[in-house]
Amino acid sequence: MTAIGKTPPLLEVEELNVTFPTPHGAVDVVRDLGFTLEPGGSLGIVGESGSGKSMTSLAIMGLLPPRATMSGRVRLAGRELSGLTDRQLRRVRGDRIAMVFQDPLSSLNPYYTVGAQIEEAYRAHRQRVTRRQARRVAVEAMERVHIADAARRVDHYPHQFSGGMRQRVMIAMALCTEPDLLIADEPTTALDVTVQAQILRLLTEVRQETGAGLVLITHDLAVVSEMTEEVLVMRAGACVERASAERLFSDPRHPYTRALLDAVPRLDDEVGELRTVRGRGPSPAAGATEGDER
Structure with a gap:
């Protein structure tokens, strides 16, 4: 909770879990996720497909599918959102929080x-x-x-x-x-490189002009290195590492983060060389383990 007299974070997510029923039992697609975003700040959420990035954004917006269940807390400027009715959420959604979808x-x-x-x-x-x-x-x-x-x-x-x-x-x-908070979910998907750069410059310009906070969801590490101050790395629904963008790219601590960075093509790579994250990503039912990318 926020101390008396102290300005609360713009966004607080605590112990967020999103669960879907399946024929094999309940599956947590987001598990025990927590982070904060200060007013005017920027956070990048990165991870491979199926890691829970988009489900996190939908949970914040109150747009989860009907069959999904959610637990945990989501606060906007100190106001609890997770217990609001659909009517109350509609007043917040699109006004205080806005979302740019990928398609x-x-x-x-x-x-x-x-x-x-x-x-x-x-x-x-x-x-x-x-x-x-x-x-x-x-x-x-x-x-x-x-x-x-x-x-x-x-x-x-x-x-x-x-x-x-x-x-x-x-x-x-x-x-x-x-809005006070803008969530951009893969905003440059299916756009060519030149147009991607234009959209990203536009988002940066918007933040500077309005002071809005930004949560940028992407699988592109180069994008978050330029666009966000903090980065949260997700795998199998969980956060495996969170750090400032500067520290994450200079000194990644988790093996999965290091594997993601190693997979980024470099100009000094040999012709035909392609680094990949070895192995298969775990299903949300299995969870993320520290060594499963080796």
Whole structure:
């Protein structure tokens, strides 16, 4: 708990567990996870597919599938979120906490213009806002993420935008309510390298302008080294290492973290050489062990 008079962390996660029923019994896809994020701070969550990264973000947002069960605590600026009703969570979600998903094409409704969708997100959290005011906010949000000719493009449909531009629309939608916390779940998936760099620069710019905290979920170690101050490494639903980005990349302590860093291609590698993490990743049912990557 936060000491009296001390500003609480922006985000506190304590003993978070997410469990799914299976024919072979209950499986913890996230287990005993805990971390904090200070106001304006940035945290990268890295790990291979199936490590529990996205389930962690969905648990924070209160968007877990109905069959999943969750235990533990999630607090935003000292306010407990894990016990809120769906109606109460909707007031927080999209307002105080916003999320950028990895696939904007499936997140955007193809039957509505992007402007209408940004307007809807804004009006859902702002009372007594006219359509004209909401439209102005939508145009300003699109200009903020550097979409050219936003006043015209606000009336375009998702299929009329490229993948990178659709992701910009998603970021604009997330920013329109000025959230305190932005969660970006693999925001550069399926984008080419140049567009990836543009989106990452945009997220950095947004943080600097708004002071929002950032949780960046990715499997790309190079991204977290540039984008975040702290890094949390996950495997089989558990945190195997957490450290400042500087320390993690200069002095990784866990064998799995070292194996991940060794697998990053280098310019001095011999032609045809490809380092990999040997062995198979454990299933969440098995848990992560210190030597299983060897």
